[in-house]
Structure formats: C-alpha cells, structure tokens
Amino acid sequence: MSDKCLLAKGTLIEIHAWKGLLETQDIEVELKGEALLGATGEFGLDASYAEVWVKKDKIDHARNILDSMQQQGESWCCRECGEKNESNFELCWQCGTEAPE
Ligand SMILES: [Zn+2]
Secondary structure (H helix, E strand, C coil): CCEEEEHHHHHHHHHHHHHHHHHHHCCCCEEEEEHHHHCCCCCCCHHHEEEEEEEEEHHHHHHHHHHHCCCCCCCCEEECCCEECCCCCEEEECCCCCCCC
C-alpha cells in the first residue's frame, strides 16, 4: 500500500512550479505520469499532464499551499513571445522576459 495521495494534476510546467513550492515547505513530492518519461506524443508539452503525489499526512498542508498559490493572481502572457506564465513566475519560463508590472 502506498502512503501517498494524489494532490493535483497539471501540465509539466505547473507541476514543476508546485513541486518547487512544496519542497520549500518541507513537503516531499513525487511526480507521476507518462509525460515525465518523455512520451509527449504529437501534442507536445502543453497537452501532457502529470500528477503530483504527496504523503498522506501532508496532503492537507499541501492543498492549502496550492490554494493560496492559485489565489495570488492571474497568469500573464509574455509580451515578447506570447507564452502564458503562472502568476508566481517573475520571468517568462520560455524566453526569460520579465513579467509586466
Ligand atoms: Zn516569453
């Protein structure tokens, strides 16, 4: 039996952002999903979903962290390349341009 629970599903970009955030809170994270194996297929990274799993005794804490992160603000579009970025990103993940004020 696993002692881990599914916390959330998201794109590779999202789950790596979540993983980084959770790890700063001492929450151990396990990522699962086909997308992690490089089997992104014809749809590319944007259509690839993966899962974030955390230990059962941390699941409530982890959910609170994700909730508060998602309430921080709107995602933004890069003025250089048009890529969509999460609100917690200060730089465009794709080209490194700073977020608009
Ligand atoms: Zn960009």
